[in-house]
Structure formats: structure tokens, C-alpha cells
Amino acid sequence: MTIVEELERAGLTGRGGAAFSTAIKVRAAHDNDADLVVNACDGEVGARKDAWVVEHHLAELVEGARLVTSGRRDRVTYAAHRGSRTADLLTRAGLEVLDVPARYVSSEETAILSLLHGGLAKPMTKRLPFVYGGRDSLGKRIAPTVVLNAETVWRVSQVRRNGPDWFRRFGTDTEPGPRLVSVGGAVAHPGIFEVGSGVPIRDLLDAAGGLEPRVPALLVGGLGGVLLTTDEAATTAWSGPGMAAYGGSMGAGVIEALDPTRCPLDVVTDLVTYGAGESAGQCGPCMFGLPAVAESWAELARDPNQQTLDRLQDRLGVIPGRGACHHPDGVTRFVGSALRVLMPHIHEHVAGPCPLGRSRHAVH
Amino acid sequence: MTGQTLWFISRATGTVSLILFTTIVVLGMVIAGRRAPHGDSATIVMGLHRWLSLGSLAFLALHIVTAIADGYVSVGWLSTILPFTSVYRTFWVGLGTLAVDILLAVVVTSYLRHRMPERSWKAIHWLSYAMWPFALIHGFAMGTASEPLLRWLTVLCGAAGAAAVAWRLRTTHADRERRALVNFQEWS
């Protein structure tokens, strides 16, 4: 059986967030004689699993890359954030490392491809997948290249070694295989956990030693994910359908419990301000829309009123789907979910001072 | 047609071409340098820029054909495409030829814009900033000596173009400023 057939039978999907069929990507890579980039950036807020794979399963990672590129090691580049321990480990292993600026959108696959081809680490308009080769917006040639997340490449070697049937013993029929989750924030023992789709999120939190008291909400999927209330998290399965009920997904496998000592509105302000600042300044709706969303949110946190709420919702409504990459979609999705989850808390702000906001006026 | 008539037609169409080029170049600068909250005026400016460019070719063609057919002076067909080959006033005719070459390149690439890399199109389009003064000087040196009206028209074209360039160098808009600001950050 070829590796593509094995991946097809295993049903492996990308672990970087998009959850696209790895078999299809690898087949396209073979058909187009594409180079491979292994994305080990851990670009999502709270993500640490790529670092974990590099630290604990480097040999299998390299083996997976070899399988994807039909044994041609010179076709593989490992992308990691500049100055990160991951970049250091990869370099010391003698691998070809692409130093990616340690920022949010630079970890996106087309931004990595742009950087790899001598351009800036900014996302490109994807008229066709770059596994077929293509051009950036200004016409620069991009050679056929496939970008796979580090965990995905590691799983490729596992599928070869243990077989598709082993792989399908984990998870569900539609979302098979083991997958990594980084659980962090206000939990007793933050860590990386390996589970199958369908496991209750409560089990994941228990594995991390449980939530600290009075955690106001959980951030699932980072800046491109959604907020959940602790009650929702306690009754929801870690699965695509489970998360879809809240407009989210399993994404890059990140669960963060928000700091119980800070007003969650302020936490969201910080996150959305960070997200706005991470715009690559290429697409109007992102470079102007996200700062406007951040401003509206901050205003709402400071002085909640209907007019500000309406303006925020209008802005959230028009921005998604209008960037070269999905950064604006992710940030607006996150803010939309924050609005839903924190609405009761916003009402508490209308009534009086923040009940949680011990550090509300602290400088951070 | 007598040589005299041809000479008049050539001068007239040359003058009209120059006025059109000036207008087209100024409109181009307006497109690049300005953003309005609604697209209404930009649409008119862009439409004019595009269609005047096409229309100007008719005047330019007539200008060239009549100048050569005139026969009073020796310019030669080769000089329509190869600069500085005219026996008659080699340098000043040559500037006109250069302007024609650039103009053709700019027009052809604009029609093929969707089939070529954007940065190639842009590089060639920037040559318009050379085309326009070449045409201006060519016209001023060759066609206006005995005609104060034409001389003043040419000077007016020069002044309008220069003012537009000065405006274009100083003007900015939100889209450009934000891109520049973000580009200043670490991206490679």
C-alpha cells in the first residue's frame, strides 16, 4: 500500500486547524513534485503541541516528512518561530529550518510560503492551493509546495508504522486518530494531552488537574477559536460537532482557562487588540476592520451601551471572509463568541463595578 | 492634399495628442493618489483615463502619418518606431519617437494586465512619467515656434502636469499609510 492509500484509509486530517484530508494533500504533493514545509510554529495563542512533537518525537517527525516527499530530504523545510526552543532543537538536529518571525499571521501557511520564496512572512491570496504552484498577488512565482502541521507529519509516520487500523482505534469514525491538545491557563497542571475525538472536555480539564476556582470562561482554539462558559465546557465533547455547536472547531488543539483574577472583558480586550496588531496590513477589511473591532470592544468594556454594541455587531458582520487569509475571520469569530459568553458579565458592568475585576484598573 | 495642409493637420493632431496625454497622466495620478469614501468620482476618473488613452491613439496615429506623408521634411517611416533615426531634427523627433514607444508599451501592457505579473505592469506603467515630458518637449521644440497660442498651450500642459506631480508626491491616503506603517514591523 502506498502512503497515500494508507492515509486515506486512516482518515488522517490536518492537525493545524483546517482539518483537511492529509491523503489529498500528499497525493497532490506527489503529483506536482511539491516541496514540503513542516509547520512547527505553534502560531495559535496557547498552542504548544508542535514544540512537544519536535521535543519528543523528532525522529518520527523526520520519518513522516521523508514519506511525504518520497524520501527526498532536500525537499523538506521546517518552519519555526525565530528564537524559539523548537527552532533551536531542529537546527541542532541538522535540519533545514526556516526562521519565521514570531508573530501570529506569519505562522499561517501562505505566509510561510511567501517567506520561503524570499518574500515577507505575510499571507498570500490563495487563488488555487500552492501545492500546484502559483504566484503571489504581485506576480512572484511560488513553486509547488505543501505545508503540513508538525503533528500531522508525525501522524503520517505513525500511520505507516502502526497501520491505518491502529490509527482508527482512536477517536470517532468521522474524526479518527489520536490528537494532541494543549491545556493551559488557569488549570492546576497545564500540559499536552493525547486524546481521541469525542472525549468530554471535562476529562481533558481533569487531566490538567482541574480548573482553578471562579474561572470566568474557557478559550478554545485561541484567537481563531471561541469562548465557552465553564458549564458549556463541562457538557461538551472535544470533537468537531461538539465544538461546531458553539461556532468553533478543534482547531490547532488549544484550551486555555481564563485568569479568574482579571475581568474577562479586559482579557478579551487584550486578545483582540493583539489580534488587530497582528494584521499583516495587506487587506483593507483586516487592517482597518480589526482595529475598529478592538476599539468597539474596549469601548463596550469601559462603558457598555446599546449603540456601541450595535456598532460592534455591525463590524463583526461585515469583516469575515474578506481577507487573503482567515485571520479576520478568526478574530471576528472569537469576539462574536466573547460577546455571547460574556453578555451576562457585560450586564453586570452596566449595573455597577466589575465583580471580578480586582485588577480591572491595573496597568498591564 | 498639399504639404501645407498635411503640416497643419500634423501640428493640430500633435497638439491635441499632447493635451490628451497631459489629461490622461493627470487622471492617472489622481487615481493613484486619492481615495474618496464612495467610488463615484473614481469610476469617472478611471473610465476617462482608460478611454482617453485609447482615443488619443487615433490623434497620435494621424499626427505621425501626416508628419511623414508631408514630405517637406525628411522624417522617414523607420523613425516612427526607432528613436533618433530621423534626418530632420534628429533629437527632437527622436524624443517624440521615444514617447510613442513608451505609450505603445503602456497601452499594450494595460490591455494584457490580467495576463501578466502585476509588478511588471506597474514598472512599465511608471514609464508614463518619462513619456509625458518627452512628448511635451518634442511638441514644444518642434511645433510652437511661430505660434504663440500653441506655445502657451504647451506651457499650460507642462504647468498642469507639474502641479499634478507635486500634488502626487505630497498626497497620501489611509490605505497607503496603514500599509506603510505595518510594513515597518518585523516581517522577515
Next chain:
Amino acid sequence: MPSTDREVGVRIAVDRVLCTGHGVCARTLPGRIRLDEWGYPIVEAVAVDPVDADLAVKLCPARALYLR
């Protein structure tokens, strides 16, 4: 003028990196494209009459509008 319920035609898209917010497409494809508060296009209907689309594509100063 395109009728708003017409679903046949070519499919338009905007290259968001090339788009610098001239706003011309909102005039060349009224009812199909409108501008947001910052002047950038919102594509409200992807399917467009081929003749209208052709003109709109030609008149986009940034070459950002394209047919899919």
C-alpha cells in the same frame, strides 16, 4: 443594470491584497458590491452578468477584481 435575483453568469472575487479601496466596483457592479465603512468592497452576490463583470474587471484600478 443587473437584476438582483439573477443567479446565472460569471463568478467574481476580490484579491484582497491588491485591493486598495478605490471603490470603483461598487459603481460598476451596483447591487452586487457595496463598500464597508473603510471603503473596501463587500461582495453581496458572487454571480454577475458576464458583460457587467468584464467592464468592472477592466475598470478596477488596482486589478483586484477577478473572475473565478
